Amino acid sequence: MxxxxxxxxxxxxxxxxxxxxPFNVRKLSIAMHGSERALVLKEKFMAEIARHPAFKLADIHDLSKDELRERTMEKFASMVYFVTTESLETFQLRMQLIGIADPSFWTRFGVAYGLFLGALRSGATPNQLSYWIDKGVLGLNGVIGCFAMTELAHGSNVAGLETTATFDPSSDEFVIHTPHLGATKWWIGGAASTATHAAVFAQLIVGGKKWGVKTFVTQLRDTKTFTLMPGVTIGDIGKKMGRDGIDNGYIQFTYVRVPRAHMLMKHTQVSREGEVTEPPLAQLTYGALLGxxxxxxxxxxxxxxxxxxxxxxxxxxxxxxxxxxxxxxxxxxxxxxxxxxxxxxxxxxxxxxxxxxxxxxxxxxxxxxxxxxxxxxxxxxxxxxxxxxxxxxxxxxxxxxxxxxxxxxxxxxxxxxxxxxxxxxxxxxxxxxxxxxxxxxxxxxxxxxxxxxxxxxxxxxxxxxxxxxxxxxxxxxxxxxxxxxxxxxxxxxxxxxxxxxxxxxxxxxxxxxxxxxxxxxxxxxxxxxxxxxxxxxxxxxxxxxxxxxxxxxxxxxxxxxxxxxxxxxxxxxxxxxxxxxxxxxxxxxxxxxxxxxxxxxxxxxxxxxxxxxxxxxxxxxxxxxxxxxxxxxxxxxxxxxxxxxxxxxxxxTPKEHPYFNRLIKPLLERENTTYEDAEGAMGLDDELTEMAEERKAAAEHKEGHVRRED
Amino acid sequence: MxxxxxxxxxxxxxxxxxxxxPFNVRKLSIAMHGSERALVLKEKFMAEIARHPAFKLADIHDLSKDELRERTMEKFASMVYFVTTESLETFQLRMQLIGIADPSFWTRFGVAYGLFLGALRSGATPNQLSYWIDKGVLGLNGVIGCFAMTELAHGSNVAGLETTATFDPSSDEFVIHTPHLGATKWWIGGAASTATHAAVFAQLIVGGKKWGVKTFVTQLRDTKTFTLMPGVTIGDIGKKMGRDGIDNGYIQFTYVRVPRAHMLMKHTQVSREGEVTEPPLAQLTYGALLGxxxxxxxxxxxxxxxxxxxxxxxxxxxxxxxxxxxxxxxxxxxxxxxxxxxxxxxxxxxxxxxxxxxxxxxxxxxxxxxxxxxxxxxxxxxxxxxxxxxxxxxxxxxxxxxxxxxxxxxxxxxxxxxxxxxxxxxxxxxxxxxxxxxxxxxxxxxxxxxxxxxxxxxxxxxxxxxxxxxxxxxxxxxxxxxxxxxxxxxxxxxxxxxxxxxxxxxxxxxxxxxxxxxxxxxxxxxxxxxxxxxxxxxxxxxxxxxxxxxxxxxxxxxxxxxxxxxxxxxxxxxxxxxxxxxxxxxxxxxxxxxxxxxxxxxxxxxxxxxxxxxxxxxxxxxxxxxxxxxxxxxxxxxxxxxxxxxxxxxxxTPKEHPYFNRLIKPLLERENTTYEDAEGAMGLDDELTEMAEERKAAAEHKEGHVRRED
The missing domain is CATH 1.20.140.10 (Butyryl-CoA Dehydrogenase, subunit A, domain 3)
Known part of the structure; x- marks a missing residue:
């Protein structure tokens, strides 16, 4: 200009x-960040993403939900390097920064690492953990996880979840099932279009008895073709208030079978014979949520x-x-x-x-x-x-x-x-x-x-x-x-x-x-x-x-x-x-x-x-x-x-007006129509015309009056 | 299902x-609506719009800004009939209902009728009012108005607005001008793509003297072709928090000439000779804002x-x-x-x-x-x-x-x-x-x-x-x-x-x-x-x-x-x-x-x-x-x-996954790479592997220990 x-x-x-x-800004900044190292790292992270095309921020207000989601996925690849090489502490600082730069990506990424991996960390036995690491949960080369806890009719009350996981001793499998609409898994970040596996929270049923909610790693999609696994129904739950870069979805299971070994058994175990061993301290299982x-x-x-x-x-x-x-x-x-x-x-x-x-x-x-x-x-x-x-x-x-x-x-x-x-x-x-x-x-x-x-x-x-x-x-x-x-x-x-x-x-x-x-x-x-x-x-x-x-x-x-x-x-x-x-x-x-x-x-x-x-x-x-x-x-x-x-x-400015000919021109060029007033009352046009006339009359009267006084 | x-x-x-x-719902409803008539009218309005395609609401969450704006314009035509035939009181009740059904349209419509027409009602002389009614402000057949008050650098302080309207006695015109970026008219609802005229608030300058902010009806676009008038620059101000159905725009005037008669002169008058007559009671001019x-x-x-x-x-x-x-x-x-x-x-x-x-x-x-x-x-x-x-x-x-x-x-x-x-x-x-x-x-x-x-x-x-x-x-x-x-x-x-x-x-x-x-x-x-x-x-x-x-x-x-x-x-x-x-x-x-x-x-x-x-x-x-x-x-x-x-x-569900091949497949099928840890610290993969091994060792040790005790 x-x-x-x-x-x-x-x-x-x-x-x-x-x-x-009256103070040194950098010294104050270090104090507020807890250490100089934390501040320096943050500055490094900010510099990195400022230059990375996937982290472009200036245009996000005008992207559609679908464009935002695709961009979220672009960021994944750029982060895998860091998650596998950085110390947990450094990586947490990085994620803290991502959290305010790009909350959608932070969430989608957090679903894979904080929630899905977190569920494994806190709920898997050592052998199970090794198994899933070998499958690729860390590098995402083989498993992209999501966390299927919330249901359409149950959020706060985890104990009340209604998805069932029934042990079938004949095949040594659990049958995961959604018994009715309200038990549909809902809000599941990553389910709509980017996850291959889910940590599914379901009521464990063994020998006709309910044993409470446990976690079952369930495959959602074929990792080669990305087609849904048999019995898995998934839909997109669409627009949200914010964080549209996450592909939240719903999941319904129709008698989906998973191997017994896919129930996370650090706390509760189900044996080949269908014996259930419960943990001595149930509250220890909730520690992971506090992170x-x-x-x-x-x-x-x-x-x-x-x-x-x-x-x-x-x-x-x-x-x-x-x-x-x-x-x-x-x-x-x-x-x-x-x-x-x-x-x-x-x-x-x-x-x-x-x-x-x-x-x-x-x-x-x-x-x-x-x-x-x-x-x-x-x-x-x-x-x-x-x-x-x-x-x-x-x-x-x-x-x-x-x-x-x-x-x-x-x-x-x-x-x-x-x-x-x-x-x-x-x-x-x-x-x-x-x-x-x-x-x-x-x-x-x-x-x-x-x-x-x-x-x-x-x-x-x-x-x-x-x-x-x-x-x-x-x-x-x-x-x-x-x-x-x-x-x-x-x-x-x-x-x-x-x-x-x-x-x-x-x-x-x-x-x-x-x-x-x-x-x-x-x-x-x-x-x-x-x-x-x-x-x-x-x-x-x-x-x-x-x-x-x-x-x-x-x-x-x-x-x-x-x-x-x-x-x-x-x-x-x-x-x-x-x-x-x-x-x-x-x-x-x-x-x-x-x-x-x-x-x-x-x-x-x-x-x-x-x-x-x-x-x-x-x-x-x-x-x-x-x-x-x-x-x-x-x-x-x-x-x-x-x-x-x-x-x-x-x-x-668009080259052509998108709707002038269709909508505005007919309005502007319309002939004056005299509508009948359905109510028989005075319409706004009459009111305004009358008002204008009254004012004119009053003004003329006054003018006349003033003149007469002269 | x-x-x-x-x-x-x-x-x-x-x-x-x-x-x-313990009470009659309808009687209570009448009491809360002020009268039975108000409630019955509301029910009539609700029934009308529920059946009108332009007032479809179920899909609005997934429409883009451009689609929302086009739909706003579709509603205009359906409302002109009512505005010209209904009593003001009935019409106000109708608008109250529209206000909660569709705030974007309510605003765009209110800009034309509440603000632009309101400015005319409160500021125009009787002759001026008749003139603009004849031009088509009521039926929108000839004039679609907007209200150009706010500037980029001035909102609350109306008296501080910086757009100027300088009287040129040689041509009996005012010259409307935007002196610098901060004086750009901003937020002007309808300016971006649907208004033909604006009520422009500008500092009146006559004979080198400032007389305060007055209103000047200024044509923005040709009503036949919708091209911008000479000296008028308009841009779209784009995405907002909400009300995306309104086409808010910015306007810059570069020495735009309007006839002297287009200044609204009910309160302050400027004569052919450049004499300025000020109103005895300035506060009366603000009454219209209270509506x-x-x-x-x-x-x-x-x-x-x-x-x-x-x-x-x-x-x-x-x-x-x-x-x-x-x-x-x-x-x-x-x-x-x-x-x-x-x-x-x-x-x-x-x-x-x-x-x-x-x-x-x-x-x-x-x-x-x-x-x-x-x-x-x-x-x-x-x-x-x-x-x-x-x-x-x-x-x-x-x-x-x-x-x-x-x-x-x-x-x-x-x-x-x-x-x-x-x-x-x-x-x-x-x-x-x-x-x-x-x-x-x-x-x-x-x-x-x-x-x-x-x-x-x-x-x-x-x-x-x-x-x-x-x-x-x-x-x-x-x-x-x-x-x-x-x-x-x-x-x-x-x-x-x-x-x-x-x-x-x-x-x-x-x-x-x-x-x-x-x-x-x-x-x-x-x-x-x-x-x-x-x-x-x-x-x-x-x-x-x-x-x-x-x-x-x-x-x-x-x-x-x-x-x-x-x-x-x-x-x-x-x-x-x-x-x-x-x-x-x-x-x-x-x-x-x-x-x-x-x-x-x-x-x-x-x-x-x-x-x-x-x-x-x-x-x-x-x-x-x-x-x-x-x-x-x-x-x-x-x-x-x-x-x-x-x-x-x-x-x-889309027929094809929008980005599986481009983004997800390469991630899933990636070869395991061993990254060097730049910091020399232990990466998350090492930490987890170590954790799994430690737990295994501990479990074996305990098992052995227990066996020995047997």
Whole structure:
């Protein structure tokens, strides 16, 4: 464009924001990534995919579902090299990055490696694992796996799945069968057109008896011709809200036979003779599900940071309204209300990021303990405690972090005004892709209630003076229920506030539960009856936990300018969430109404403070323009030029109007028809004509009147 | 499908929910629609479009943007008959229904009739109006209009628009010009490929002086050939989050000449000699914008009701988890937490519906007053008061009602679990289409602040004992600031609670404003500084206002079973919102902590109570299966059969796999390659192989060990 640009340009405005940052952006970035190695690796991954044609992102908003799916498959080949050669830790960091660059591919890939391979890792015997590795599950040269758990009528309730796997001793096989429509396997990522095998969850039936849900590796398609195996019916389940690059499908089995050896038998075994041996500890089989949740906490932070990178940069360069005539308009980030819209969300994304680092460590410890566990192990109880804590903690975190991230994406979109609604802002896709995180791997509400149930248990333990897991140790602090603020609003004061209020709501949930128990309800019924209070307990506990993880991480850091800014951010997070949930802090008297006004003032002040470093702060999120994929969030600030260029590139003018002759011309050239009004009422045309005439008459009358007065 | 169905079927379950409703569904429906006539008309509109091929909805999830746009244009012709023959009132009801059936078409149609024609109605002189009617704006036979206000760099700040319209006295023309990229008209619905004329908002420049933003009807395309007029550059702005059926475009004007008579001159006139006459009351020119906001309150209620119809019916038929072995699983609507997720939202959608009916009346009164207003009118002050109240009230309502509806749609989606993520559930499109309502016609946050500014003004008036508009009369109730609950939680108690707390937060915002004023800030600066408190004031006032409208409507109704259920719903709405915003009620002491616990208990109880009539209640929303367009929300309850049928119909199996040979086969048949590990670390393949070997060794060792012990 040869247009002149108004001064200062958006590029100049953004550059100015980067001068005089009171901290070193790279050092801060390393702190937020957990290590320099993690940051350097991320930069390497970003550079690699930015140059790989399959990872082109600029055009994805205009691709059809079918085109997106084909592109997903193009990415597979490029990743096999890494999965087979990189250490698990490195590969996980790579996948974390892919998760925010391309959630569809991340999922399809995760189905093959996280879920299908994960099912083998946690459920196969050593011989079975070797067998499937030899078949090619790692290199995909022979087996491309998918994970067939969910059914049309059963999602959350895995134990209620209705697909059957009946042992036939005459042939030493299982017969996999879909008994009715509701038992159709549904949502199965990769089933529609790319998987050869599935890990099928089905009710084991041996000798006419049901033994619960087990996993059966079942071949879906011939690996040479890709035709469906006999008895396997597969359909495409089509368009979704987002992640259209995954080929989700449905599967119906009609008496499909699989060898007995294809049931994963690490935990439960079925012998040649049809004897069933059950595992001593059924809960150990669920450990593998927790990996997904853990990675979703990190993904929540990263996705929120991606959205915030766009919203904060755009708010810094967008100017709207000037305070005086002909003055330069104000950067919208300088409006207190806009700081209120974005700065707390920045703080939250950072808080969740630090929590994810801690949770990852907790998860790895637990996995290691589980992997090496044998029956009769002396560490069994300790390992079970670890599993229990990781289970409860990750349930609450998965729920509230994914909700927070989804909310952040939409608030960022709204903060960008109309342009946030353009596909090219990337918010619409971010939202649509992320939305499913609140549902899969456990519906958020249900997971919150699980976390709440564990908290009720923990309160019982606290009352009895039992040893408490670190995450709920605050329940045992003496007099925590009646603690009061010292008015300092320091990190310690904030921490105490969360401990006090979380303890109170956990206590309230427990009391309600006990009232229902005493009234004769079963445990399950009593739990249902107190579910609202249980939900509240989980919410306050989880937010307090995130604050605790963030504040612990900050306290461990050396005294330097980077730590200083993180301390400010941490206070903002803690106080803003207190403000959001102020009812509980007032109800339990930790803060007085006057102190709560001070909390509001402090949040105002902290928002203004964080705003001054907002651009270097989001720069430290270290997300490349390629990953962010939004002209509004360009690192160099050239938002309007980039946006205009992308809109033009994505929407070339067609040579011929696609429907002018068929639809518009007949409308424009239509003869005026006088329609009869079916209702006998005055039509809009009559009304408008009458209005025009009345006004003319009035104007003439007045004119006449004025003249007469002259 | 020949599958057997489990008993009771979903159809039987839903039918059972309709037996023994304690009220007459049709009578309740009439009450919620405002009149029997409104309901009957709606049913007629629904029947008409259900049979019209252009309004087919079952396939829209799989149409491309280009196909959606073409279909939008197909609908135009079918509507012209109605717009020219129906009364405005009937036509508005028709559009309200179209608004939830097909938001894209509603918008494109609204651009032509609501915005373009609206600009003419409010801005044209009588002669100008006649001229454009003769040209064909009503029947679209000659003029298809669009509304060119927003620019790339200016949305909210209309006064800051940068397109110029410079008067050239030599030719008696205006020269419309886009001075730089940021001034490009952007988002213009209909510009990309369907409009012939635009109402262009531009800075009027006469004699080198700027006179502010006025409207200029500018021809974009030749009506015979549809080629662009000289100097007009138009591009397509492409994919959006939703409403892809609208052809939004950008427009750049390069010294485009329009006759002087094409400036709309009802308010400001430019004479042949270049004399500019300005209107005595500039604020009167903004009245027309309020129509959009008013209709958005009704649309918020209707959109929320559509989403809730799906979520509530699905929750009634979906069963998950049984309380005992082999027992029938529980309907998820019977879980207290699921009632908590949906019943308050049902109450809110009804509350907003009644508010919309009241607001519509207020808006019509005001429009009538404005239409007949002449300078020097004795009713001028009263009319200005009405305009002011409608402006402030509609600003707050637009913001909080659209937010509430968007939130409802997403919560409904989440409440349906995984299936809510399927495009065919219709939630994804509902969300994507609705999302823009929070942004256009005034960003919600900015509108909230406008409402808050008006409240600060009203508090000032209350303190001075001045007459208050009905909507803020509560600010003048003696001792309202220190009112206390009588513990009854009756409608009157709830009303007093809202008045008390809203008055307190309005007072707080005012006090903050005054502190900043006294500290020497300008009025605008002081307003910015107190924006968080202003926002809170607007929020509490608006929710209280919605409650007041709902409760007033219910109090006016005759004593009968329909009114009884609405009273229950009204209490649920009021108490649930108190619980949501409990901090303020505790802070200002209207409720004690113990009373607040009682509020929570009451909300639990009311949720359970409304649940018993949930199905007949959503039936009374009177939305046809065609409009709802979601198999999960089928009236007859055949959710899984309908869902499966739609998935199959929308996704036929392709004859040939689209990319098996190109992408999958090479992957499957690849030779095993041993990659060198670049990092020298252990790759995942090594790790897994090692793990398998270790386990084997451990198992053998143990076996040996056990044998030795034998």
């Amino acid at each position: 040869a247009f002149p640009r108004p001064k200062p340009t958006t590029v100049e405005t953004l550059a100015k924001e980067r001068t005089n940052a 997904g949740r853990t990675s979703m906490v990190a993904d929540s932070s990263n996705s929120a940071k991606k959205a915030l990178t766009v919203a904060v940069r755009y708010a810094a360069v967008r100017r709207q309204f000037s305070s005086g005539k002909n003055q330069l308009e104000t950067q919208i980030l300088d409006y207190p209300i806009h700081q209120r819209r974005l700065m707390p969300l920045v703080a939250q994304s950072i808080a969740i990021g630090f929590t994810a680092l801690k949770l990852q460590t907790m998860y790895e410890d637990m996995t290691q303990a589980l992997d090496t566990l044998e029956p009769g192990d002396p560490n069994l109880n300790e390992t079970l405690d670890k599993l229990k804590e990781t289970h409860a903690t990750s349930a609450g975190l998965k729920a509230f972090c994914t909700w927070a991230a989804l909310d952040t994406i939409d608030k960022c979109r709204q903060s960008c005004g109309g342009h946030g609604y353009s596909a090219y802002s990337n918010f619409p896709l971010m939202y649509a892709d992320f939305a499913v995180q609140c549902t899969w791997e456990g519906d958020n509400t249900i997971l919150s209630l699980q976390a709440g149930r564990a908290l009720i248990g923990a309160w019982g333990a606290a009352v009895k003076g039992k040893r408490l897991a670190p995450g709920v140790a605050y329940l045992g602090i003496p007099n925590i229920l009646t603690a009061k603020s010292d008015s300092s609003l320091s990190l310690a004061d904030i921490q105490k506030a969360w401990s006090c209020v979380a303890a109170n709501v956990v206590k309230k949930a427990t009391e309600e539960y006990l009232v229902h128990l005493k009234a004769g309800k079963t445990k399950d019924e009593a739990m249902e009856r107190c579910s609202q209070s249980r939900f509240i307990a989980a919410k306050l506990h989880t937010v307090g936990y995130i604050f605790a993880m963030f504040s612990a991480a900050v306290e461990e850091m050396p005294n330097n300018p980077e730590t200083d800014v993180l301390k400010t951010v941490c206070r903002l997070y803690g106080l803003w969430q207190i403000e959001e949930l102020q009812g509980y802090f007032l109800k339990y008297g930790y803060f007085s109404p006057a102190q709560m006004d001070k909390v509001q003032d402090s949040v105002d002040t902290l928002c203004a403070e964080v705003r001054t470093v907002a651009i270097p702060l989001v720069d430290a999120f270290a997300l490349s323009d390629h990953i962010v994929n939004s002209p509004l969030g360009r690192f160099d600030g050239s938002v309007y030029e980039s946006y205009f260029a992308q809109v033009q590139a994505s929407n070339p | 020949a599958f057997p169905r489990p008993k009771p079927t979903t159809v039987e379950t839903l039918a059972k929910e309709r037996t023994n409703a 959009g906001r008013t209709s958005m309150v009704a649309d918020s209620s209707n959109s929320a009701k559509k989403a809730l119809t799906v979520a509530v019916r699905y929750a009634a038929v979906r069963r998950q988890f049984s309380s005992g072995k082999n027992q029938l699983e529980t309907q998820i609507l019977d879980y207290p937490i699921h009632q908590r997720r949906l019943m308050p939202l049902v109450a809110q959608s009804i509350a907003i519906g009644f508010t919309a009916l009241k607001l519509q009346t207020m808006y019509e009164d005001m429009t009538q007053a404005l239409d007949t207003l002449e300078p020097g009118d004795p009713n001028l002050n009263e009319t200005l008061d009405k305009l002011k109240e409608t402006h402030a009230t509609s600003a707050g309502l637009k913001a909080f009602c659209t937010w509430a509806a968007l939130d409802t749609i997403d919560k409904c989606r989440q409440s349906c679990g995984g299936h809510g993520y399927s495009a065919y559930s219709n939630f994804p499109l509902m969300y994507a289409d609705f999302a823009v309502q929070c942004t256009w016609e005034g960003d919600n946050t900015i509108l909230s602040l406008q409402a808050g500014r008006a409240l600060i003004g009203a508090w000032g008036a209350a303190v001075k004992g001045k007459r208050l508009a009905p909507g803020v009369a509560y600010l003048g109730i003696p001792n309202i600031l220190t009112a206390k609950s009588d513990s009854s939680l009756s409608l009157a108690d709830i009303q007093k609670a809202w008045s008390c707390v809203a008055a307190n937060v309005v007072k707080k915002a005012t006090e903050e404003y005054l502190v900043h004023l006294k500290a020497g800030k300008t009025k605008d600066e002081a307003m910015e500084r107190c924006s968080q408190s202003r926002f809170i004031a607007a929020k509490l006032h608006t929710v209280g206002y919605i409650f007041a409208m709902f409760s007033a409507a219910v109090e006016e109704m005759p004593n009968n079973p329909e009114t009884d259920v609405l009273k229950t719903v009204c209490r649920l709405y009021g108490l649930w919102q108190i619980e949501e915003l409990q901090g303020y009620f505790l802070k200002y002491g209207y409720f004690s902590p113990a009373q607040m616990d009682k509020v929570q208990d009451s909300v639990d109880t009311l949720c359970a109570e409304v649940r018993t009539v949930a199905i007949p209640l959503v039936d009374a929303f009177a939305l046809s299966d065609h409009i709802v367009n979601s198999p999960l929300g089928r009236f007859d309850g055949s959710v899984y059969e309908s869902y499966f049928a739609q998935v199959q119909a929308s996704n036929p």
